[in-house]
Amino acid sequence: MSSADASTPQQQSLPLGFVRGEPVIDKPEDLYIPPDALELILESFSGPMDLLLYLIRRQKLDIVDLPILPITRQYMEYVEMMKDLKLELAADYLVMAAMLAEIKSRMLLPRPPAEDEEEHDPRAELVRRLQEYESIRQGAQHFDAMPQTGRDNFVAQAMTDAQELIEQHLPEVALAELALAFSQALAHAKLQNHHQVQREKLSTRERMSRILDLLQSNQRLRFADIFEPSEGKAGVVVSFLAILELVKEALIEVVQVDAFSEIHVTNREQIYADSTT
Amino acid sequence: MQTPQLKQAIEALLFVAEQPLTETQLFEHFSEESISRKQLKEVLSELQSDYQERGVQLTLVASGYRFQTRAELGGIISRLWQEKPPRYSQALLETLALIAYRQPITRGDIEEIRGVSVSSNIMKTLQERGWIKVVGHREVPGRPQLYATTNEFLDYFSLQDLSELPAIPEAPEKVSPKGAAVQTTAETATNTE
Amino acid sequence: MQTPQLKQAIEALLFVAEQPLTETQLFEHFSEESISRKQLKEVLSELQSDYQERGVQLTLVASGYRFQTRAELGGIISRLWQEKPPRYSQALLETLALIAYRQPITRGDIEEIRGVSVSSNIMKTLQERGWIKVVGHREVPGRPQLYATTNEFLDYFSLQDLSELPAIPEAPEKVSPKGAAVQTTAETATNTE
Numbered sequence: 098m099s100s101a102d103a104s105t106p107q108q109q110s111l112p113l114g115f116v117r118g119e120p121v122i123d124k125p126e127d128l129y130i131p132p133d134a135l136e137l138i139l140e141s142f143s144g145p146m147d148l149l150l151y152l153i154r155r156q157k158l159d160i161v162d163l164p165i166l167p168i169t170r171q172y173m174e175y176v177e178m179m180k181d182l183k184l185e186l187a188a189d190y191l192v193m194a195a196m197l198a199e200i201k202s203r204m205l206l207p208r209p210p211a212e213d214e215e216e217h218d219p220r221a222e223l224v225r226r227l228q229e230y231e232s233i234r235q236g237a238q239h240f241d242a243m244p245q246t247g248r249d250n251f252v253a254q255a256m257t258d259a260q261e262l263i264e265q266h267l268p269e270v271a272l273a274e275l276a277l278a279f280s281q282a283l284a285h286a287k288l289q290n291h292h293q294v295q296r297e298k299l300s301t302r303e304r305m306s307r308i309l310d311l312l313q314s315n316q317r318l319r320f321a322d323i324f325e326p327s328e329g330k331a332g333v334v335v336s337f338l339a340i341l342e343l344v345k346e347a348l349i350e351v352v353q354v355d356a357f358s359e360i361h362v363t364n365r366e367q368i369y370a371d372s373t374t
Numbered sequence: 375m376q377t378p379q380l381k382q383a384i385e386a387l388l389f390v391a392e393q394p395l396t397e398t399q400l401f402e403h404f405s406e407e408s409i410s411r412k413q414l415k416e417v418l419s420e421l422q423s424d425y426q427e428r429g430v431q432l433t434l435v436a437s438g439y440r441f442q443t444r445a446e447l448g449g450i451i452s453r454l455w456q457e458k459p460p461r462y463s464q465a466l467l468e469t470l471a472l473i474a475y476r477q478p479i480t481r482g483d484i485e486e487i488r489g490v491s492v493s494s495n496i497m498k499t500l501q502e503r504g505w506i507k508v509v510g511h512r513e514v515p516g517r518p519q520l521y522a523t524t525n526e527f528l529d530y531f532s533l534q535d536l537s538e539l540p541a542i543p544e545a546p547e548k549v550s551p552k553g554a555a556v557q558t559t560a561e562t563a564t565n566t567e
Numbered sequence: 568m569q570t571p572q573l574k575q576a577i578e579a580l581l582f583v584a585e586q587p588l589t590e591t592q593l594f595e596h597f598s599e600e601s602i603s604r605k606q607l608k609e610v611l612s613e614l615q616s617d618y619q620e621r622g623v624q625l626t627l628v629a630s631g632y633r634f635q636t637r638a639e640l641g642g643i644i645s646r647l648w649q650e651k652p653p654r655y656s657q658a659l660l661e662t663l664a665l666i667a668y669r670q671p672i673t674r675g676d677i678e679e680i681r682g683v684s685v686s687s688n689i690m691k692t693l694q695e696r697g698w699i700k701v702v703g704h705r706e707v708p709g710r711p712q713l714y715a716t717t718n719e720f721l722d723y724f725s726l727q728d729l730s731e732l733p734a735i736p737e738a739p740e741k742v743s744p745k746g747a748a749v750q751t752t753a754e755t756a757t758n759t760e
Contacts, residue, residue, distance in 0.1 A: 143464040144490035189490040225546045229487050232543040236471030237464065239540040244445035246530045248459035251451055253430040253441035253582035255389035255623040255634040259644035266652035267696065270660065272724045276733040278657065279664035283735070286680045315709040322708075327679070361708070383643045385622030386636040389582075391647060403646060429578030443579035450576045451583055453596060 139179050145193035146230040148175055153227070160227045163220050165204055169197040196223065304339035309348065312363065320351065320360035375407035381417045388421075394438030394529065436528030436535060445532075466496050473506050474527065475542055478520035480512055505530065568600035574610045581614075587631030659689045666699050667720070667732060671713035673705055690714075698723065 142148045152171050153160055176190050203219040244250050311318055323340065324333045340362065343349040353360045375383075387403065388395060395403075401414055418439060422432045430441045443451060452459060462470075469492055472484045484492050500506045505527035511517040528535065568576075580596065581588060588596075594607055611632060615625045623634045636644055655663075662685055665677045677685050693699045697719040704710040721728065 141464070143468055144488050146487075146489035147464070149489075193489055222548075225548060226487060226489070228543070228546045230489070232545070233468055233471050233475065233487060236475050236539075236542045237467035239542070240467050240471060240474075240531070241462075243531050243540070244448075245459070246442070246532065248452070249445040249448035250442045250532065251448075251579070251583040253389060253443060253579070255386070255582065255636055257386070257390045257636040257641070257644055258638075259390070259636060259641040260648060262641045262645035263648055263650075264645075266650075268653050268655045270655060270663075270723075272726075272733060274660060275664050275667060275724070276735055278660035279668050279735050281657070282661040282665055282681055285661075285682060317708045319708055382620075382622035382637060383640050386640045386644055387622075387647065389623050389634065390636060390644060403643075427575075429575035429580075430582050441582065443583060444575060447576055447579045450596075451579055454580065454584060 136182050136184070139175065139182060139184055145172075145190045146226065147234070148172065148190070149193065150227060150231055150234065160224055160231065163224055163227070165197070165201050165220055169201050172197055304335050305343055305348075308336075308339055308343060308362070312349065316363065317352075318362045320362055323362060375404065375409055377413060377417065380404070380407070380409060380413065381420060384414075384417055385421055388432065388439055388441055391440075394435055394440035396438035399438065433532055434534055435532055436525040440529075442532065463496075465490075465493070466499065469496050470500060470505065470523075470527075471542075473500070473521050474523045474536070474539060476545060477522040478509050479522075480518040480520055482518055503530075568597065568602055570606060570610065573597070573600070573602060573606065574613065577607075577610050578614055581625065581632055581634055584633075587628055587633035589631035592631065655692075656689075658683075658686070659692060662689050663693055663698060666693070666714045667716050667729070668735060670715040670729075671702050672715075673711040673713055675711055 142151065149168065149172060150160075152168055152175070153163070156167075158164060158168075173194060176194055179190070200219045200223060246252065308318070308323055311323070320340075324336050328335075340349070340351065344351060350363055351360060352363060383404075384400060387400070397411075397414060397418065400418075401409070401411060404414075418432070425431045425441070429447060430443050432439060433442050465488075468488055469484055472487060473479055476483070476487075481492055481497070497506075503526070504524055506521050507524050508519045509522040510520045512520055523536070528538075533539065576597075577593060580593070590604075590607060590611065593611075594602070594604060597607075611625070618624045618634070621637075622640060623636050625632060626635050658681075661681055662677055665680060666672055669676070669680075674685050674690065690699075697717055699714050699720070700717050701712045702715040703713045705713055716729070726732065
């Protein structure tokens with residue numbers, strides 16, 4: 098027998114109750130496990146229910162008549178060993194220990210004779226959980242044994258060159274869709290005009306870049322084309338300021354051949370190119 | 375379309391499709407050839423018996439028909455690849471079993487029965503493999519997610535539906551007053567699907 | 568290893584290997600079972616004749632043996648991957664609509680009405696489809712191209728001529744000076760047809 102005395106009630110401050118200030122060196126007598134296999138076995142439990150079920154099964158005990166005293170004692174011994182082996186002991190093991198200790202203490206307490214013993218067997222809930230857990234463990238074992246795709250069977254595939262025969266279909270358009278798209282485009286245009294006043298203040302520098310960019314693709318721009326009436330007065334002012342700024346920085350030239358003829362904007366390079374021809 | 379030709383075509387289709395094909399998918403595939411459902415069923419059943427004793431078999435799984443290798447050849451075939459197929463931990467299999475046998479189920483239910491907190495890794499692995507999905511919420515405070523298994527789960531185990539799962543004992547009746555409360559709320563689960 | 572079992576295994580292997588398998592690869596795969604070359608050759612030749620009249624056939628290609636679908640089934644099989652025709656974007660439809668209803672029209676005009684730039688891709692798609700073409704240039708600086716719809720466009724929509732396009736409320740009259748200018752220059756468009 099180890100020092101883990103099962104008769105010592107530990108239900109008050111449970112986690113502390115297990116730390117006895119001294120390590121448990123003796124293994125419980127009834128373990129019958131080779132020492133080197135012990136760690137492996139302890140690690141293999143998937144949780145406190147698994148451990149509890151193992152303890153019950155090992156002694157060929159019936160879950161329904163769960164002998165709470167010896168099982169609690171053995172459970173505590175295992176938990177102590179897990180601690181000693183510095184296995185990562187989940188808090189869940191301690192929760193179970195607390196539950197076992199609580200059941201044990203309730204069973205030790207004398208019950209008022211009036212109480213219905215069947216209804217209030219303190220073990221009942223644990224027994225139910227053990228039964229349910231045992232069924233699920235059985236289900237898990239079935240899964241392990243059933244043929245698994247990628248382990249036991251594999252999906253069969255054959256080659257084909259049929260992909261080469263896939264035809265490319267072009268999108269279909271209905272006439273009504275086209276008419277709808279047209280009215281949407283127009284509606285969009287109207288919406289834009291409507292919202293012009295709310296447009297953000299346009300920056301002169303940005304407009305300068307845009308005019309220069311325009312002059313990249315067009316040798317000459319009509320002065321009038323630089324102004325976007327849709328931008329409203331503010332936009333026209335910004336464009337005008339941008340042109341003045343560009344002239345000042347000698348990036349563009351404003352040309353008018355005759356009085357009242359169309360005013361054109363060209364970039365400076367263009368003028369030199371023109372003058373050489 | 376003549377049956378021998380249809381049989382060849384269905385056989386070829388099942389061997390090149392990336393996914394299992396359902397009877398309906400096959401039926402629609404041959405809409406131009408106007409085949410009958412009866413003809414299709416006959417061809418599928420003929421193919422199944424043709425391949426009965428072969429290295430690959432025509433199997434009906436949850437997502438449809440697919441050709442797959444005989445389970446007993448697993449060892450010889452897996453030599454083709456260096457990597458060993460993954461072995462799933464006891465904890466993962468128990469979690470999967472709970473979801474499969476007791477669905478729809480919340481993470482809290484799983485933790486209660488297994489007596490340990492369910493690691494997020496396990497839930498992530500199960501979801502990444504496409505074996506489980508959230509099918510709704512239980513209408514209790516916190517509205518915990520309800521998990522259920524998917525067709526991919528059934529496909530993985532070559533099953534057509536959940537009724538083909540090996541039987542395990544029914545969940546025992548809850549006894550404690552607290553347990554009774556849980557039972558009640560379980561029945562008010564909402565399904566978002 | 569018995570021949571029937573070896574035959575099943577080879578059949579299964581050829582169906583799951585990502586690549587064709589050579590006789591030597593197969594031979595080495597069964598090194599544990601110590602099969603003979605002769606046995607292997609016989610099994611391969613049996614498999615080839617088993618599948619002679621099936622939807623998939625065992626074929627020896629440069630890199631080894633593989634199962635592949637019968638050539639004449641290509642058309643039926645390719646339907647598996649046949650995608651639904653894509654849909655044109657709203658931007659493309661609006662561009663086409665503007666060209667149809669307001670032709671001849673420049674890209675700039677379209678951009679002005681739509682308030683966004685017209686991508687070159689859209690113009691390219693419409694030209695490749697044969698629905699629009701360049702019919703001239705507007706005689707303004709830059710000589711922008713004027714687009715119009717083609718006879719193919721009319722044919723596609725089963726129209727005799729543009730007057731059969733569904734009636735659409737006219738755009739409101741432009742009041743800005745620039746609008747007027749555009750109106751004038753549009754009339755001076757030269758038609759290169």
